[in-house]
Amino acid sequence: MLTAFTAAEYHGMCGWERDTIHVLAPLSVSGREVAEFTVRLHRTRRWQWPSDPLVFRCQGLAPAVVIAASTFTSPRPGCGLLAAAVQQRLLDVSSLEHALQRATRTRHRAALLAAVQDISGGSQALSEIDFTRLCRRAGLPAPVQQRVRREPSGRRRYLDASWRRSDGRLVIAEVDGAVHLNPRRWWEDQSRQNELTIADALVLRFPSVVVRHDEATVIAQLRRALLVRSD
Incomplete structure (x- = not known):
């Protein structure tokens, strides 16, 4: 059956397409049996044929993206893949966690489970996961992620990370990836920052490459903005 990136594409996931067809098969299947196709073969001990032989065979999205995440040499892009599945509203965190709990032999499993915990806390992209972990390593207060704010126009906005200081002032940190360089997105970011500044919030902006x-x-x-002492 289809798995990994191929199954993810079939389920509607965007941005992670691959030319190679990824297929899942029982351990007993030999790579020589599929060598005539441009495929990457993944084997599993947990194999069960669909009861109806005419059913199109495609693995569910949650276990498929777990397999895809395990194909990377380092865990970081795999964490980004899991975050993307949630960000695109194709999976919820509980489905990912369940799939990882079942996949006990998965490569990078510990890092992927940690990423799922960060995603459950509100991280919607790999850059936000990086930012959350940076705050944790630095001993900074944990931010509220994806806080919803309604502007005077009635539009709902989501804040990447925010804190409420002891003096009551709202501190906001926005992590900007490459998509924020798009002219239309750039203006939307500036307009949102203007509204936050008018409301007396302290806004910090960090390019994702600087966070890394x-x-x-x-x-x-962040320490200066949050008035956190560095001992």
Whole structure:
């Protein structure tokens, strides 16, 4: 049956397509039996044929993305894949967690389970997972993620990370990936920041590449904004 990236594409997931067809088969199937196709074969001990032989055979999305995440040499892109499945509203966190609990031999399993916990806390993208973990390592207060704010126009906005200081002021951190360089998205970001500034919120913006490669600067600015002492 179809699995991994091929099954994810079949279920409607965007941005992770692959030319190679990924198929799942029992352990007894030999790679020589599928060599005539451009496929990547994955084997499983938990194999069960569909009861109806005419049913199109495609693995469920949750176990399929777990297999796809295990194909990367490092866990980071796999964590991004899991976050994308939730961000695209194709899976909920409980389904991912259940699939990982069953996949006891999965590569990078510990890191993927940790990512699922971060996603359940509100992280919607890999950059937000990186940011949350940075805050945790630095001993900073855990932010509220994806806080909903309604603007005067009535539009609902989601804040990447936010804190309420002891003096009552709202501190907001936005993590900007490459998509934020799009002119239309850039203006939407500026408009949202204007509304937050008018409401007397303290807004910090960090490019995702800075979160990954210049942690010291990000942590220092967050400490000053949150009035957290560095002992």
